[in-house]
Amino acid sequence: MKAQETEEAGEHATTARRSDRTRAAILDAARRRFAEQGYDRTTIRAVAADAQIDPSMVMRYYGNKDGLFEAALTVDLHLPDLATVPREDLPRTLVLTFLNRWEQDPAGDTLLVLLRSAVTADHAAARMREIFATQVGPALAAVVGPERAPSRAALIAAQLLGLALGRYLLRIPTLTDPPPEEVADLLAPAIAATLG
Amino acid sequence: MKAQETEEAGEHATTARRSDRTRAAILDAARRRFAEQGYDRTTIRAVAADAQIDPSMVMRYYGNKDGLFEAALTVDLHLPDLATVPREDLPRTLVLTFLNRWEQDPAGDTLLVLLRSAVTADHAAARMREIFATQVGPALAAVVGPERAPSRAALIAAQLLGLALGRYLLRIPTLTDPPPEEVADLLAPAIAATLG
Numbered sequence: 364m365k366a367q368e369t370e371e372a373g374e375h376a377t378t379a380r381r382s383d384r385t386r387a388a389i390l391d392a393a394r395r396r397f398a399e400q401g402y403d404r405t406t407i408r409a410v411a412a413d414a415q416i417d418p419s420m421v422m423r424y425y426g427n428k429d430g431l432f433e434a435a436l437t438v439d440l441h442l443p444d445l446a447t448v449p450r451e452d453l454p455r456t457l458v459l460t461f462l463n464r465w466e467q468d469p470a471g472d473t474l475l476v477l478l479r480s481a482v483t484a485d486h487a488a489a490r491m492r493e494i495f496a497t498q499v500g501p502a503l504a505a506v507v508g509p510e511r512a513p514s515r516a517a518l519i520a521a522q523l524l525g526l527a528l529g530r531y532l533l534r535i536p537t538l539t540d541p542p543p544e545e546v547a548d549l550l551a552p553a554i555a556a557t558l559g
Numbered sequence: 560m561k562a563q564e565t566e567e568a569g570e571h572a573t574t575a576r577r578s579d580r581t582r583a584a585i586l587d588a589a590r591r592r593f594a595e596q597g598y599d600r601t602t603i604r605a606v607a608a609d610a611q612i613d614p615s616m617v618m619r620y621y622g623n624k625d626g627l628f629e630a631a632l633t634v635d636l637h638l639p640d641l642a643t644v645p646r647e648d649l650p651r652t653l654v655l656t657f658l659n660r661w662e663q664d665p666a667g668d669t670l671l672v673l674l675r676s677a678v679t680a681d682h683a684a685a686r687m688r689e690i691f692a693t694q695v696g697p698a699l700a701a702v703v704g705p706e707r708a709p710s711r712a713a714l715i716a717a718q719l720l721g722l723a724l725g726r727y728l729l730r731i732p733t734l735t736d737p738p739p740e741e742v743a744d745l746l747a748p749a750i751a752a753t754l755g
Contacts, residue, residue, distance in 0.1 A: 517733035525720050528717065528721065533716075535688055537714070
């Protein structure tokens with residue numbers, strides 16, 4: 364009995380792992396398609412073909428194209444609790460949180476994928492607005508107060524995305540060549556002035 | 560003789576005007592194609608069709624696709640002489656110079672067209688780098704000195720393009736709703752801190 368239970372548990376684990384791998388392959392393919400072709404021109408059929416899977420499986424996991432977009436382009440910024448960061452370190456910490464995230468995978472990072480899509484696709488732009496409003500806004504509220512948080516989050520979004528644009532997409536040498544720590548030092552005074 | 564001369568001059572003027580209109584139609588069509596499809600997928604044939612003109616005329620005016628791109632996406636920022644601007648007004652003046660340019664035609668402004676293309680197309684990204692290096696850099700040299708000018712120009716490029724992204728492309732309400740003057744007030748402290 365014990366052996367059988369272990370075997371069954373093993374089988375479940377294998378099935379679960381296979382399902383995880385399938386989902387990961389689908390989401391990866393979806394991110395690439397959405398990034399390259401935008402929302403409108405991306406089809407479930409094409410994503411399924413890229414992931415080497417039947418389109419019906421994509422439908423089973425994500426329902427429809429909206430659901431797939433939602434799942435593929437979900438971004439958790441993993442912002443630290445800004446209230447615990449000493450005020451003088453805050454600007455640098457903010458910039459580095461984003462830079463460290465982007466450095467790991469500039470080509471595949473979901474936020475950069477969204478940035479690439481957002482300039483031409485309304486869906487991606489809406490998602491971007493939502494990320495900064497729901498994650499950066501509340502995180503800043505602890506620091507600048509709830510009233511000023513939305514406008515500060517918007518300005519900081521503009522500056523951080525401008526930095527991403529300059530470092531990863533336009534590749535302006537001053538912003539591309541130095542390591543993240545130096546770039547954070549360059550931008551920190553502007554962020555500090557924005558927080559006021 | 561006098562009448563004939565006048566008539567000839569008139570004919571020349573008409574021909575010149577027609578040629579100007581043709582060139583403007585070609586460049587307008589080219590900007591739209593480059594913006595929507597990127598450099599690689601844009602063809603002279605498609606631009607000519609959009610401009611309702613023979614492809615050979617496009618070749619005659621601009622040589623090849625490179626020449627057409629060059630002509631269509633030339634940007635003169637018309638920066639004021641920053642040395643004559645009082646230092647305390649400088650950040651706001653800089654932001655407003657760009658905002659006033661963009662407000663006139665957010666959908667068709669060449670710099671915003673480049674921004675939309677630059678995130679996916681190397682040609683457009685290179686042009687963007689060049690614009691900030693050759694126009695913003697030298698303009699700032701008069702203010703922050705020639706040594707610091709290139710790095711300051713890069714940081715200010717990131718902030719101004721981040722603003723353009725937030726106001727015109729992502730349409731973040733805090734950056735989109737207020738008139739240009741108020742937005743300039745919001746960003747001015749960050750620009751001031753960047754200029755140091």
